[in-house]
Amino acid sequence: MNTDRFMLGVPSSKRTVAASLVVLAAMLVVPFVTTSYYTGLAMTALVFLMLGVSWNLLAGYAGQISLGHAAFFGLGAYVAAWLTTPSAAGLPAIPFPLSHPVVALVLGGVGAALVALVTGPVMFRLRGHYFAIGTLALAAIIRLILTDQRSISGGSTGYYLNAGMGEIPTYLLTVVVAALATIGVYLVVNSRLGLGMRAIHDDETAASGLGVDPLRYKMYAFLISAFVAGLAGAAYALNSLYINPTSTLAVTWTVDTLVIVILGGMGTVAGPLFGTVIFMIIDNGLASVLGGLATTVEGIIIILVVIFLPNGIYGYLKSYVAQRREGDTATSS
Amino acid sequence: MSLLNCNGVTKRFGGVVALDDVSFEVERGETVGLIGPNGAGKSTLFKVITGSHAPTEGSVHYDGTDITGWSPHDICHEGLVKTHQIVRPFENLSIHQNVEVGAEFGGRRPENVEERAYEALEFVGLDERAHETPTELSVGALKRLEIARVLATDPGILLFDEVAGGLDPEETEEIVSLIGDIKDRGKTVFLIDHVMRALMNVSERVFVLNNGEFIAKGTPAEIQNDEQVIEAYLGTSAERDEGPTRGEA
Ligand SMILES: Nc1ncnc2c1ncn2[C@@H]1O[C@H](COP(=O)(O)OP(=O)(O)OP(=O)(O)O)[C@@H](O)[C@H]1O
Numbered sequence: 001m002n003t004d005r006f007m008l009g010v011p012s013s014k015r016t017v018a019a020s021l022v023v024l025a026a027m028l029v030v031p032f033v034t035t036s037y038y039t040g041l042a043m044t045a046l047v048f049l050m051l052g053v054s055w056n057l058l059a060g061y062a063g064q065i066s067l068g069h070a071a072f073f074g075l076g077a078y079v080a081a082w083l084t085t086p087s088a089a090g091l092p093a094i095p096f097p098l099s100h101p102v103v104a105l106v107l108g109g110v111g112a113a114l115v116a117l118v119t120g121p122v123m124f125r126l127r128g129h130y131f132a133i134g135t136l137a138l139a140a141i142i143r144l145i146l147t148d149q150r151s152i153s154g155g156s157t158g159y160y161l162n163a164g165m166g167e168i169p170t171y172l173l174t175v176v177v178a179a180l181a182t183i184g185v186y187l188v189v190n191s192r193l194g195l196g197m198r199a200i201h202d203d204e205t206a207a208s209g210l211g212v213d214p215l216r217y218k219m220y221a222f223l224i225s226a227f228v229a230g231l232a233g234a235a236y237a238l239n240s241l242y243i244n245p246t247s248t249l250a251v252t253w254t255v256d257t258l259v260i261v262i263l264g265g266m267g268t269v270a271g272p273l274f275g276t277v278i279f280m281i282i283d284n285g286l287a288s289v290l291g292g293l294a295t296t297v298e299g300i301i302i303i304l305v306v307i308f309l310p311n312g313i314y315g316y317l318k319s320y321v322a323q324r325r326e327g328d329t330a331t332s333s
Numbered sequence: 334m335s336l337l338n339c340n341g342v343t344k345r346f347g348g349v350v351a352l353d354d355v356s357f358e359v360e361r362g363e364t365v366g367l368i369g370p371n372g373a374g375k376s377t378l379f380k381v382i383t384g385s386h387a388p389t390e391g392s393v394h395y396d397g398t399d400i401t402g403w404s405p406h407d408i409c410h411e412g413l414v415k416t417h418q419i420v421r422p423f424e425n426l427s428i429h430q431n432v433e434v435g436a437e438f439g440g441r442r443p444e445n446v447e448e449r450a451y452e453a454l455e456f457v458g459l460d461e462r463a464h465e466t467p468t469e470l471s472v473g474a475l476k477r478l479e480i481a482r483v484l485a486t487d488p489g490i491l492l493f494d495e496v497a498g499g500l501d502p503e504e505t506e507e508i509v510s511l512i513g514d515i516k517d518r519g520k521t522v523f524l525i526d527h528v529m530r531a532l533m534n535v536s537e538r539v540f541v542l543n544n545g546e547f548i549a550k551g552t553p554a555e556i557q558n559d560e561q562v563i564e565a566y567l568g569t570s571a572e573r574d575e576g577p578t579r580g581e582a
């Protein structure tokens with residue numbers, strides 16, 4: 001039996017699987033039963049889910065706080081734009097399989113992962129807060145370069161994509177990719193790779209004394225995380241069909257991602273899911289009720305969660321359920 | 334050829350000379366004790382051997398291979414492991430997973446990881462708590478978890494840094510018998526203790542470190558009667574001999 005090998009903090013019951021399938025089915029029918037406004041919201045939620053899953057793997061599991069995720073997101077968006085609509089960047093025509101939106105989306109992830117592959121060994125010379133600052137600087141540099149290179153990024157005028165897959169198919173593709181990314185990261189977390197990452201997260205010195213090569217497992221986390229963030233960016237570009245350096249590389253993407261994972265619960269697979277739902281409700285619900293005050297109230301809610309529910313909302317629910325169970329077994333025995 | 338060989342090892346931290354031209358050998362299958370007062374350099378020596386500090390000068394050889402300046406994970410793969418003076422469990426992993434890290438990454442053969450981790454837990458008597466988190470363990474149990482983790486890497490030599498430090502006599506006795514069992518498995522053991530106690534009686538030889546230098550090497554009996562040791566260390570105060578005088582630093 002290999003199932004509970006690495007399972008601490010990971011839900012694995014049939015009920016969880018059933019609930020996930022229901023959510024997945026609901027997401028798939030959204031464009032057929034609601035308006036395009038709600039489909040747009042659902043698309044945004046999926047993009048945030050992918051970003052949350054991505055950041056959570058690196059920070060929540062491998063313990064490496066990145067403040068540069070907007071860079072991977074933006075790169076993914078631009079790679080998808082260049083491949084599907086090369087003429088807008090003055091690029092020669094891209095042959096068919098590469099220019100197809102599905103391939104472009106995957107390559108958006110690959111492009112982001114390549115940047116992680118090249119920059120990771122340098123970034124990971126920095127530890128803790130310095131790594132965080134390093135990634136922030138990396139993102140700033142990438143943003144500067146793209147903003148500066150108007151011919152390939154569209155500058156502030158932006159970049160119009162001509163992806164030609166239609167609104168609903170693109171949305172459905174996003175649902176599938178988000179689900180696969182979530183499942184993929186779930187499998188990684190529960191594998192040998194995940195064990196190495198979690199050991200480093202808890203104590204890098206102890207881990208390396210037991211044979212874990214810290215750089216190697218940080219790099220695995222960085223690559224996979226960048227890949228998923230790139231997918232999110234590419235999905236965003238293909239859905240919105242218009243991007244510019246500010247809209248895709250702005251630090252707000254990183255901040256919102258942090259908020260989602262911290263609200264939901266770092267280092268848990270369900271955390272980003274819960275965080276995304278709560279974030280979407282707060283972000284959109286509050287704005288419609290409170291108008292200009294929404295951001296302030298949002299900030300207060302986040303501070304309260306961090307103070308009173310340091311393990312996030314999913315973390316709180318999990319320990320609440322565990323306590324109830326313990327109480328039950330104690331009274332029944 | 335000896336299993337572990339340190340040659341002229343010096344370690345300086347800025348102006349502090351923690352180790353000063355230390356040389357010694359540990360033979361295969363031997364159990365060697367290392368004692369010395371606070372700040373003598375004992376932990377530093379273990380950290381230099383297992384790669385968390387590079388020596389300023391000198392070399393470390395293991396089984397004929399020069400491992401000076403290697404990274405801790407490479408040294409672990411080579412067969413040298415160390416427990417920590419202050420326990421360092423992975424707090425978000427289960428007790429079983431803590432040991433799996435050693436079994437999975439520490440050896441050259443990551444097979445039957447689950448079983449091997451379980452065996453190591455059984456060996457130290459923590460198998461029934463395998464699915465709890467280490468935060469629920471007592472200091473004594475945490476020390477045994479440290480031992481289980483390094484054992485799971487299937488090492489050639491185990492370095493125990495005050496593995497009985499801060500424990501009561503009963504818990505200390507458990508650790509002593511564990512070390513006896515480890516010796517019986519043919520492993521080489523190198524262990525630090527703060528004072529000449531039960532742990533030293535499992536050692537065939539004892540080294541005494543003072544101010545970064547060896548001041549004596551010999552059998553436990555010889556060390557207990559060595560004038561210089563008594564003066565520099567054991568005899569500094571009569572009360573100290575009565576028992577552990579110090580919590581863990
Ligand atoms: N990382 C470090 N940086 C600077 N100085 C250090 C460092 N580690 C140890 N030292 C110094 O080196 C000397 C030896 O320390 P070490 O921890 O090896 O002693 P020890 O024999 O293990 O003592 P104890 O019995 O208290 O554990 C001390 O003076 C200590 O302050």
Ligand SMILES: [Mg+2]
Nearest residue numbers: 375376377418
């Ligand atoms: Mg010490």
